Amino acid sequence: MKIISTNSQNNDSGKALEYCLSNLLVHPIEPDILLCYFTEEHDSHLIINTLKKRFPNTKIHGCTSCRGVMTDHGFLECYSIALWALYDSKHGRYGTSIAKLNNNHEITQLTKQLLEKAIKDSGREGELPALVLLHATPGQEEEIITAIDEYFGTPIPLIGGTAADNNVQGKWCIFTQDDLLSSGISLSVFYPSCKVSYSFHSGYACSSTSGIATKTHNRIIYEIDHKPVIDVYKQWTELPMGLGDKTNLLERVTLFPLGRIAGYMYSSPYFKLAHPVKFTHDGGMECFASINEGEEVFMMYGEEEQIISRPQRVINSAINSYEDNFSPIGGINIFCAGSMMHIKTSMDAVCHSVNSAMHGAPYICPFTFGEQGRFTGGENAHGNLMVSTVLFHY
Incomplete structure (x- = not known):
């Protein structure tokens, strides 16, 4: 071979x-x-x-x-x-x-x-x-x-x-x-x-910050803990971000994805990540992965190294x-x-x-x-x- x-x-x-x-x-x-x-x-x-x-x-x-x-x-x-x-x-x-x-x-x-x-x-x-x-x-x-x-x-x-x-x-x-x-x-x-x-x-670390996705549709998340996702995400990341369909987040938020627990190894969780793509005109945040209502989402962070x-x-x-x-x-x-x-x-x-x-x-x-x-x-x-x-x- x-x-x-x-x-x-x-x-x-x-x-x-x-x-x-x-x-x-x-x-x-x-x-x-x-x-x-x-x-x-x-x-x-x-x-x-x-x-x-x-x-x-x-x-x-x-x-x-x-x-x-x-x-x-x-x-x-x-x-x-x-x-x-x-x-x-x-x-x-x-x-x-x-x-x-x-x-x-x-x-x-x-x-x-x-x-x-x-x-x-x-x-x-x-x-x-x-x-x-x-x-x-x-x-x-x-x-x-x-x-x-x-x-x-x-x-x-x-x-x-x-x-x-x-x-x-x-x-x-x-x-x-x-x-x-x-x-x-x-x-x-x-x-x-x-x-x-x-x-x-994933190679990313989990922060101590998390919330429940309380309103989603397909790959768009609208609310975390019944609060507008844009407000929550801006608070979690402390990044200045605007709204609207043309706001492309792909390169700007690479270090701050949302994580969901995929499984456990020796009682320690490992995560699958969702990368935000853009804020939508109706107040949502579209991702390249689906987040379901009721899922706990964690603020993940990564370092360049x-x-x-x-x-x-x-x-x-x-x-x-x-x-x-x-x-x-x-x-x-x-x-x-x-x-x-x-x-x-x-x-x-x-x-x-x-x-x-x-x-x-x-x-x-x-x-x-x-x-x-x-x-x-x-x-x-x-x-x-x-x-x-x-x-x-x-």
Whole structure:
């Protein structure tokens, strides 16, 4: 089994892709599965059509990434593209599926249909996969994850990232070898001929401040403890903020997300985060994750140094039980776009620390508007400002 990664920052989509493909052609056979991430400036149709033509028998999966991509070859900003090719000549099998979302779709039913299709596509019907990779467009990630868990009856390790663009303007897409969509769900199932380890963390600390979400609608929270959310959040963060649809909070409040308890480890809680996006015209605060009425929300806080060192700590957590005999093949890292934008000037240092933690093994990392993964306690979840990692190893 072998993994190869490559990336390019050429602003010509064709030339960028050709450079990446030239680095994959050192391997004489087609990849079993190929992951691809690129920023919104690139020609998505050209990229997918070229990949399908070059690798007609390969499963292809990916999404757009916010303002850059990262691999073991480095962090690249806009006009960037990255490929990650997995070759599994033993008994590994892989399958993908994709479907468009519209207002008439029942998310649970559609997700289960996609799982059935992906498993059939892998040729391993009747077997549980070692890993599910999810890429969706923003909005229904929690419901999708619940459907995935229900389908298998037991939580299968999950990793995923929500498609992103540069400025939250809907210029995102997801794709497989079968389709490219601006609104939808895409899945891959992995049956690799190696071990898989995972980790999913927020890396933020919980303050002593919390309240109950007393009025919400989908991903908009209106009241905390029966008080206007805008007043409460401004009081909690002590940040000067205005109102209105055009108030984009994405980069301004990266250090102050809202947290909900996802589980406990030795009586200590761990959290999934919700990242505020904007204040709405009707007095709400929209987030990239759902907060339900009655949930306790905590004021979380982070320091830049914690965010910078977090990816390395997440990887170390994933390999902890294999530390003595860990032999890495490669990995997938999902990193929050908001966190990346906040520490952009330090991303070269982040890349260096991830390379060290990965023992030099190849990996790929998009920057997403939501992260999905499996916590240490076994729960699959969707959150914001998170880091999710999967390692393939012997």
